[in-house]
Amino acid sequence: MTNDDFAEIAGVVRRRSGIVLTSDKAYLLETRLGPVLSRFGLASLAALGQKLRRPDEALERAVVEALTTHESSFFRDGKPFEHLTKVLPRLIASRSPGAPLRIWSAACSTGQEPYSIAMLVADTMGARKDCRVEILATDISAEILQRARQGVFTQFEVQRGLPIRSLVKHFKQDGAKWKISPELAAMVRFEERNLLNDLSSLGRFDAIFCRNVLIYFDAPTKTRVLDALARRLTPDGVLYLGGAETVLGLTDRLVPIAGERGAYGTSPQRAAA
Numbered sequence: 562m563t564n565d566d567f568a569e570i571a572g573v574v575r576r577r578s579g580i581v582l583t584s585d586k587a588y589l590l591e592t593r594l595g596p597v598l599s600r601f602g603l604a605s606l607a608a609l610g611q612k613l614r615r616p617d618e619a620l621e622r623a624v625v626e627a628l629t630t631h632e633s634s635f636f637r638d639g640k641p642f643e644h645l646t647k648v649l650p651r652l653i654a655s656r657s658p659g660a661p662l663r664i665w666s667a668a669c670s671t672g673q674e675p676y677s678i679a680m681l682v683a684d685t686m687g688a689r690k691d692c693r694v695e696i697l698a699t700d701i702s703a704e705i706l707q708r709a710r711q712g713v714f715t716q717f718e719v720q721r722g723l724p725i726r727s728l729v730k731h732f733k734q735d736g737a738k739w740k741i742s743p744e745l746a747a748m749v750r751f752e753e754r755n756l757l758n759d760l761s762s763l764g765r766f767d768a769i770f771c772r773n774v775l776i777y778f779d780a781p782t783k784t785r786v787l788d789a790l791a792r793r794l795t796p797d798g799v800l801y802l803g804g805a806e807t808v809l810g811l812t813d814r815l816v817p818i819a820g821e822r823g824a825y826g827t828s829p830q831r832a833a834a
C-alpha cells in the first residue's frame with residue numbers, strides 16, 4: 562500500500578465519520594480490512610485505495626464500519642451513572658407537565674451504555690407512573706446497531722461492570738449468553754445517526770451521553786459536534802463525556818459541572834448547581 566492509498570482510505574473514513582487515522586494507525590487497516598477486501602473481491606489494500614478514488618457508497622460504508630472502534634462496557638467509568646442517579650429527581654421535576662424525560666446515548670456501540678441507563682432508570686424510578694422516560698440510542702454503524710438491538714451479551718461482556726444483582730434482575734440466561742429483559746429492551750429505541758449530520762430533528766434531551774467517540778475526531782470536528790450537542794440539551798440538561806474527553810478549549814457553549822468529572826451543562830448558573 563502506498564502513502565497515497567493510505568491517504569485515500571483514511572480520507573474516506575474522515576469525511577464520512579470524522580475519525581482521524583494517522584499513519585501510525587496503518588496496522589489497523591491491515592488487521593481490520595481483510596473481510597472487506599474478500600467481500601468486495603479486492604486483492605490488496607492498494608487495490609482498495611485505487612477503488613476508493615471513485616465514489617462507491619457500499620464500499621465506503623463497509624470501510625468505515627470496519628475501522629470504527631466499538632469497545633464498550635456496562636456502567637463504564639461509573640461516575641456519569643452515579644451523577645445521573647443523583648440528578649434524575651431534579652430533571653423529572655423540571656419537565657413540562659406530560660412531557661417525557663429524554664435521554665440520548667449518542668455513540669451507543671453494542672448497547673451496554675443505553676441498557677445501563679435503562680437499568681438505572683428502572684431501578685431508581687421503580688413503579689413511578691407519573692413520568693415517562695424515552696431513551697434514544699444512536700450510532701453511525703448499522704451492523705453494530707443490529708447487535709445492540711438484539712440485547713444479547715457474552716459471559717465476558719456481562720462480567721465487565723455489571724453488578725451481579727443487575728444481571729439476575731434484568732437478564733435471562735440463554736445458553737452461554739445473556740439476553741436483556743423485554744421490559745428493559747422496550748425502554749430503548751435504536752436509530753442510525755451520524756454525529757456529523759444535522760441532529761436537530763432529534764429534539765431536546767435532559768441528558769446526553771456522548772462518550773469515547775470525540776477522542777477519534779480532530780479539534781474542529783470536536784467543536785462542531787459539541788456545539789450541536791449543546792443545542793440538543795434542555796436548559797438544565799447534562800452532557801456526559803468520556804474520561805479522556807473535555808469541552809475545554811473547544812467550545813464555550815458548555816461548562817463543567819463543579820465537582821463532577823465528565824459532566825457538563827449549558828449555562829454557568831445551572832452547571833454550578
Ligand SMILES: C[S@@+](CC[C@H](N)C(=O)[O-])C[C@H]1O[C@@H](n2cnc3c(N)ncnc32)[C@H](O)[C@@H]1O
Nearest residue numbers: 578629632633668670701702755756772773774
Ligand atoms: C468506543 S465506542 C463508545 C461506546 C460507548 N459510548 C462507551 O463509551 O462505551 C465509539 C462508537 O462511536 C461510533 N462512532 C464513530 N464515529 C461516529 C459518528 N461520526 N457518528 C456516530 N457514531 C460514531 C462507533 O461506531 C462506535 O460504536
